[in-house]
Amino acid sequence: MQLPPTRIKSISEFHRLADLPKPEHPLITVIDLETLKRPLEEGTFSRVFDFYSIALKKNFHLKMQYGQQPHDFEEGILHFMSPGQVLTVSIDNSLPHNPSGWMIFFHPDFLWNTSLAKTIKQYDYFGYAANEALHLSDKEETILTGIAKNISQEYHGNIDGFSQPVIIAQLELLFTYADRFYQRQFVTRKVSSHALLSRLEEVLDHYFQSGALATQGLPTVSFIAKSLHVSPNYLSGLLKAQTGQNTQQLLHDKLIALAKEKLSTTQLPVGDIAYALGFEHLASFSKLFKTKTSLTPLAFRKSFQ
Structure with missing residues (x-):
């Protein structure tokens, strides 16, 4: 022992x-x-x-x-x-x-x-x-x-x-x-870096598809890093070097991608979509969505109608 x-x-x-x-x-x-x-x-x-x-x-x-x-x-x-x-x-x-x-x-x-x-x-x-x-x-x-x-x-x-x-x-x-x-x-250890990025995608896909967003909100950087067995600082450094983004920016991009999917393929009210994505207030969701897309959620939905 x-x-x-x-x-x-x-x-x-x-x-x-x-x-x-x-x-x-x-x-x-x-x-x-x-x-x-x-x-x-x-x-x-x-x-x-x-x-x-x-x-x-x-x-x-x-x-x-x-x-x-x-x-x-x-x-x-x-x-x-x-x-x-x-x-x-x-x-x-x-x-x-x-x-x-x-x-x-x-x-x-x-x-x-x-x-x-x-x-x-x-x-x-x-x-x-x-x-x-x-x-x-x-x-x-x-x-x-x-x-x-x-x-x-x-x-x-x-x-x-x-x-x-x-x-x-x-x-x-x-x-x-x-x-x-x-x-x-x-830069030189691309194989291990790409393997880690692939595992990151798997961790995030599982989290986003599990319904955890509605109950727990976005996963924290610490949670993601722990799931990948690296430190939060290392994860952010790797992402910055490989993608030009930090962990928070990557999470927001995935969140907006999921929001676009729900807005364009369902008739759910925007408020329900915001809640399902972990937002307590519709205004916070609308603000982030417009910052990322230059459109409000409703304007984005109407562009598909």
Whole structure:
């Protein structure tokens, strides 16, 4: 039976559990994964960190699950986690385990009085489902590893009044490159993206045809994302990259398409159609319909008579 997640509250606690020397700064650390020599305990366990994690892990040969989806770290994959998220790992010691790569941990307190304290939540990949971790090319991996080495040199140097702003600047540079590489991934990984969009259509078609609109209204972005096992931010990012729309715009377009069908193929009163589509007030339905079509619902119906 899998035990409840173990919460690791500080970077010092992680160093102690991993048999690493004490961190040189209480709020940030950079770890070379080749230094993690302690044999891993076989089994499945979960961890919750109270700090941010950025990791480039290779040759782990472990089954890992972050969010809803499993993935591995045999190739160059960059993985981001926010405080409070759960990482589950299954270890089979019959498999080779020669990890390489690096990890950067930093506590939210390290960001106090910096620009990153306000902007870090804009980086959507800290909430991405694990099957959409960032897959790096060799060139991209070299760029990000170079930034990690700069942070490591600053971390292992003499900590002074310039250390924090220098490290913050390097983290922001890393995040900017990650943004660029994620956009590249949206474009190049069309097969998985198209598969997700197909599943999205299935989820929405089922919801719209089930009668749930009348009782529950439009599905929330969170509901749709959960049904697809991705984060709301990832779903919106994918849609924007592939279709130019966000999730809300897509929902409204499907709603108007269904409204057009009912207006043109039935004699139901417009008020009944509005109610069936989840609107409490006819005026709200009419306003959205006219915004999308430049016609009122009645004018649209008359165009078919």
